[in-house]
Amino acid sequence: MVELKNINKSFSEKKLFFDFNLTFESGKITCVLGASGSGKTTLLNIIAGLTEFQGSCLKDGGDISYIFQKDRLIPRVSVYKNLDLSIKSKIKDKTERKKAIADILKRVELPDTINDIPQELSGGEQQRISMARGFLFPAEILLMDEPFKELDIALKSRLVKLFCSLYDAFPRTVVFVTHDIYEALLLADRIIVISGAPAKIVLDEKIELPRAERDAFGTELDVIKKQLAKALAG
Amino acid sequence: MKQNLKKIALNIFYPLAAFALIVTIWAIAAAAAKKPIIFPEPKSVFTSFFQLLGGGGFWAAALNTLARSALSFVIAFVAALALAFLGALFNPVHKLFAPIVTVLRAAPTMAVILLSILWLDYDESPVLIGFLIAFPLLYSAAYGAVTSVDESLLEMANVFKVPVKDKIACIYFPSAAPAIMDAAASTLSLTVKVVIAAEVLAQTKVSIGLEMQRSNMLFDIPALLAWTVATIAFCFILEFLILVIKRLITSIRFKVYLEAENG
Secondary structure (H helix, E strand, O other): OEEEEEEEEEEOOEEEEEEEEEEEOOOOEEEEEOOOOOOHHHHHHHHHOOOOOEEEEEEOOOOEEEEOOOOOOOOOEOHHHHHHHHHOOOOOOHHHHHHHHHHHHHHOOOHHHOOOOHHHOOHHHHHHHHHHHHHHOOOOEEEEEOOOOOOOHHHHHHHHHHHHHHHHHOOOEEEEEEOOHHHHHHHOOEEEEEEOOOOEEEEEEEOOOOHHHOOOOOOOOHHHHHHHHHHHHO | OHHHHHHHHHHHHHHHHHHHHHHHHHHHHHHHHOOOOOOOOHHHHHHHHHHHHHOHHHHHHHHHHHHHHHHHHHHHHHHHHHHHHHHHHOHHHHHHHHHHHHHHHHOOHHHHHHHHHHHOOOOOHHHHHHHHHHHHHHHHHHHHHHHOOOHHHHHHHHHOOOOHHHHHHHHHHHHHHHHHHHHHHHHHHHHHHHHHHHHHHHOOOOOHHHHHHHHHHOOOHHHHHHHHHHHHHHHHHHHHHHHHHHHHHHOOOEOHHHHHHHO
16 A cells, blocks of 8 residues: 655645645555646655655555666666666575566566667567566565557557556556556556646546456446546546 | 778778878978977987887886876776765765865966975875876766766666665666776876876986986987877877777676576
């Protein structure tokens, strides 16, 4: 669980959050939608402790993992080393780390890239490694900042399926930020839309339909689609 | 393979062509000046140069000067790197050293040399001078390089609690090394020149500086120019060595998986 209480945050003259409260349920995928500049990434950075803020942020377990918008893989360092560095502080035994890395690379279908450096991988492969890192790091909470942005539809669809399979294997509390309605409809257990400055929650809806049965373009989700479109249009 | 050979050939051709151009212009200017005593032609200078090479005192003087230059440079390099890194991590350290670096950079070199001759031994003052000239340049370059490291990678490293030594080895070092090595190459040449200047004034025994002063006093201009050519050649070689080291460092890949497989 992640509980944000009385969050206050400003950038220059702009008040992003003022006495903002929000709780993210344990073990669920919560998607936060909003226009650019609404504070979605700042919200993630507040949870991650990457930015200063006033208020409180309580997290189960304390540790967080993060899948960034850009892969943020260390250049000229092998895929193995990139992944190894991310879990070194958590898994002290080298053999155990090696095994975990081999396993996650198999899951993301990139076992042969283990000795490659990021520059030798395609954009999609880099993002898959970034996703692997996000799930490899043992943390109760996973933050995702528009991880499918700038990907073409085919690749996006592949990565969304990959995310679902990784989530099933390594379930955790996920806070996922995007401005893509269809990603939210396919993945989220709960969708929140924030809007305005300071940010206010203008929509907070749960999706009960199991992920495996969802079709973003089908009719089952029409009601929430309309609600989302209305909320995002302001 | 063909492309590589072409690249190597061009890397040799252009410096040789530049050298030939300089010598040609020099020969034309010397012939036009018609003052062979004070403006000798290239032929007499290179004759003098090869005579120097064969002489007993050349290598002793050259190696002593290079050793002093290397000592002052290495001390400056290590100090600059350590303090720049500390300054990048702890801002008060940088705020403390930044004005000191500015003063050192702005201080007139000649004044510093003359003062150091008063304070130190003839053998020691060139080393101090070399350090005082090299340190501010290396500190500024190192600080700039370390603080230019990609913030997003550092953020990622903080999220995943990457150990400090790994942050230094895998993020800071590969990012900062190229710029630091470029600064090191140019600073090393400058250090050699400044050490020689200090040796001239301090009359340091067994040194290029003293040999240059001797040649000047004896009005042996070809010999003076020959020592100059030798110094330029040494600086070229030292810069080349640093750039080779830079190339090696920046092409290292961390193959931990293979190491794990083997041991």
